[in-house]
Amino acid sequence: MKKLLLVLLLMPFFALAQESYDLIDFSDEFSGKIIVDDNQENSDLETNCTLNIYQKKNGKLVFSKPAFYSEYDFEDSKVKSNIQQIPYGEQSILIYEDFNFDGKEDIALRTGNYSCYGGPSFEIYLADKNGFTYNESFTELGSNYCGMFTVDDEKKQLQTMTKSGCCWHQFSTYVVENNQAVPIEIIEESYSGIFADYSVQKRVNGKMVTSGYQKFAEGNETEFTMVFENGKKMHLMGIYGDEHLGYIFTNADDVVELFIDADFTYIKVNETLTFKNKNTTYIVSEKEIIVKDGGKNYILNKIKETTGSFKKIKWNSFSNVSFK
Structure with a gap:
């Protein structure tokens, strides 16, 4: 009886220590809110709230996970969602989008600042019948690079940057x-x-x-540049x-085809x-380049x-240039 009385006395205290904020509409089917209490904000974990998602038609709780919010998530006492300014801008606590191209919106939940340079990191939850x-594979993309990955709906591809x-x-x-x-291209x-x-x-295969x-x-900054009609x-x-003279020949995309750091004669x-x-x-002049190779x-x-x-x-001024 004493234990029950103690619980009843403490309930108002916990109620006062807990606050909730609605998410600005992100779905026709679901609504959401974050729950914040003193225990979460003072814990050693980076997550500082709980994000709940409910079915609009009956108020049923369908999703509840620890999450991370910051001050810029708020707008008029509500929590913004689906903000994704890549790569270094604002990225909201919830991104609701179809990540696996099955026609169903999935959840990217911000859980801290674990990505590159202390940027936002996300756990990914894919929509299914339950x-x-x-999903660990998608979560790796959302937490181990620079912020959230981007989605190309037209090509059905995902992109990351770090x-x-x-x-x-x-x-x-x-x-x-x-x-x-599954990676198909990685450019460093x-x-x-x-x-x-x-x-x-x-x-490939x-x-x-x-x-x-x-x-x-x-x-x-170059001493002299010659641009040809074909873009080379x-x-x-x-x-x-600036101690040596260098000769660089590139194609129309600035890809280096020839780089010479040798002995030049002027x-x-x-x-x-x-x-x-x-x-x-x-033989290079201001008007042309003559290439002598194999007698031609x-x-x-x-x-x-x-x-x-x-x-x-x-x-x-160049140590590798002699004169005639």
């Missing part, structure tokens, strides 16, 4: 097979000096096949702290730069535009 079931500092990024694309997220880019290095893994390439990074480019620029009388790459000789000459002179001038280049 309600919503936790990074480390300024100079390494990874972009991954997945398809869904038997409610598992890293920056080193004047180039961006790319490693590309693509799924069930296996990931790796290839790589380099791109001429944006923002490089030739760049002359200082490298290694011929003053006709203002040309010459160098060798194995058995091939290159190839002239690249269909130029769209140029930037810079041979006359203004300080050739003697």
